[in-house]
Amino acid sequence: MYLGIDLGTSAVKTVLVDGAQRVIASESRPLTTASPLSGYFEQDPAQWIDATFATLDALKATHAGELAAVEGIGLSGQMHGATLLDASSRPLRPCILWNDGRSAAECRVLERRWPALRATSGNKAMPGFTAPKLLWIATHEPEIFAATKLVLLPKAYLRLVLSGEAIEDVSDASGSLWLDAARRDWSDAALAATGLSRDHMPRLVEGCAPATTLRGELARRWGMSGQPVIAGGAGDNPAGAVGIGAIRPGTAFVSLGTSGALLAPTSRIAANPDRAVHTFCHAIPDMWIQAGAILSAASCLAWIARLFGATEAELLAPLGLRPQAPSPVSFLPYLAGERTPHDDPAVRGMLDGLSHGTDRGSIVQAVLEGVAFALADCRDALADAGIAMTEADAIGGGSRSRFWLSVLANVLNVPVHRFAGGETGAAFGAARLGRLAVTGEAIAAVCTRPQRVETFEPDARLVDAYAERLPAWRELYRPRH
Numbered sequence: 001m002y003l004g005i006d007l008g009t010s011a012v013k014t015v016l017v018d019g020a021q022r023v024i025a026s027e028s029r030p031l032t033t034a035s036p037l038s039g040y041f042e043q044d045p046a047q048w049i050d051a052t053f054a055t056l057d058a059l060k061a062t063h064a065g066e067l068a069a070v071e072g073i074g075l076s077g078q079m080h081g082a083t084l085l086d087a088s089s090r091p092l093r094p095c096i097l098w099n100d101g102r103s104a105a106e107c108r109v110l111e112r113r114w115p116a117l118r119a120t121s122g123n124k125a126m127p128g129f130t131a132p133k134l135l136w137i138a139t140h141e142p143e144i145f146a147a148t149k150l151v152l153l154p155k156a157y158l159r160l161v162l163s164g165e166a167i168e169d170v171s172d173a174s175g176s177l178w179l180d181a182a183r184r185d186w187s188d189a190a191l192a193a194t195g196l197s198r199d200h201m202p203r204l205v206e207g208c209a210p211a212t213t214l215r216g217e218l219a220r221r222w223g224m225s226g227q228p229v230i231a232g233g234a235g236d237n238p239a240g241a242v243g244i245g246a247i248r249p250g251t252a253f254v255s256l257g258t259s260g261a262l263l264a265p266t267s268r269i270a271a272n273p274d275r276a277v278h279t280f281c282h283a284i285p286d287m288w289i290q291a292g293a294i295l296s297a298a299s300c301l302a303w304i305a306r307l308f309g310a311t312e313a314e315l316l317a318p319l320g321l322r323p324q325a326p327s328p329v330s331f332l333p334y335l336a337g338e339r340t341p342h343d344d345p346a347v348r349g350m351l352d353g354l355s356h357g358t359d360r361g362s363i364v365q366a367v368l369e370g371v372a373f374a375l376a377d378c379r380d381a382l383a384d385a386g387i388a389m390t391e392a393d394a395i396g397g398g399s400r401s402r403f404w405l406s407v408l409a410n411v412l413n414v415p416v417h418r419f420a421g422g423e424t425g426a427a428f429g430a431a432r433l434g435r436l437a438v439t440g441e442a443i444a445a446v447c448t449r450p451q452r453v454e455t456f457e458p459d460a461r462l463v464d465a466y467a468e469r470l471p472a473w474r475e476l477y478r479p480r481h
Helices: 045-062 064-068 104-113 117-121 130-140 142-147 154-163 170-176 188-193 216-221 236-243 298-308 312-319 360-384 402-412 422-439 460-475
Strands: 002-007 011-017 023-030 072-077 083-085 150-152 167-169 203-205 210-213 229-231 253-256 260-266 278-281 288-294 330-332 350-352 392-395 416-419 452-456
Touching: 002 045, 002 154, 002 236, 002 422, 011 045, 011 422, 023 045, 045 064, 045 154, 072 154, 072 236, 072 422, 083 154, 104 117, 104 130, 117 188, 130 142, 130 170, 150 154, 154 167, 154 210, 154 229, 167 170, 167 210, 170 203, 170 236, 170 278, 210 422, 229 422, 236 253, 236 260, 236 278, 236 288, 236 422, 253 402, 260 360, 288 360, 298 312, 298 360, 312 360, 312 402, 330 360, 330 460, 360 402, 360 460, 392 402, 402 416, 402 452, 402 460
Parallel strands: 002 072, 072 229, 167 203, 253 392, 392 416
Antiparallel strands: 002 011, 011 023, 083 150, 210 229, 253 260, 260 288, 278 288, 330 350, 416 452
């Protein structure tokens, strides 16, 4: 038996997977995010631990026998968050999250200090990444910076609590800007540019490699017969790729989680930092992932549901299974700023084209279409790096919506495929990494593609209608910095 734990932004999800790769049980516990100022997003790391332990306590109550047989644990997690620890490994402040935009000025400072940043990391400095956050801390909270002895990404902090060791995998580390993406190792020059050294960093491993073991007292708490191996794990999107078998070039996929992304595994680095394409090491050796990322995807639907005082299901049901025509309303999904292609943490969202005749359905459809148009921007940025997509698999909570996937297929003009259980892709991928760390099996034998349960084909009439709308939608963007 194997466990996959996904430390997301809105929840911790834990899945229990057997040797036949069947999900035996799953548990989820919600997380809350604080926004002390506009564009600031933080979480208390204690929440992550409480939520994770709650999922495992619940699994023990319902599946004690299966939990006792767990041999391997894989972790996935929200990327880029800065978790700063003191000499006793206690958090010094709330974690600054991936969607936090406060360090835009520090990004410019970092690129001046270290001119090789883009060539080495494969990325441009953007506020979401971890390194600029440390420069912000050094300037605005110098006493915290001085007390910082260890900088961990969220799932590495969870691993520290579970095992007592500070270890990170190379896929998650890629999102820090401190990693040399080609060498898959920390860059001393990058660390020096932020006043840090390797002493402040966790040990690095590949995602499918054994990293450490679960603490004995925790294994006893959850009734496990031994101390399971904990794998290197992965950032949430690389873990999602492992979960759907996207381990080779030519297997593009779209993630519709709190944030969104269009991702393509590659056997070489195909960076395009000028258009804010992300370069990450994959969770498996000798592979990378190129990604266009948007800061708000399913969170846009959650936002409009909150405004209308309805559930997401109540908003989606009247739309049916597929659009008949584009909404007369346009929506910019920049509720927390944007990454690809604009790299603009200051931009905000917009509803355009409202009239006395606008109804709720038109606005909800516009929100879904706005996210799809933003992913079309990602598609074009990836194309500029030589990555063309002919189809896409969908993962994340948003992949439950047939209407949304139909919109995506028509906006992107490619078939979009849905899996059963695609919303748990990252946790399932983490469980696969936990298995590989224990068994040493061939990666391709474990990371197979799950059965597609539905395919959404582009409709030529709608493809043309959305293509006609896209330029006008792009004209709505106005930089604010």
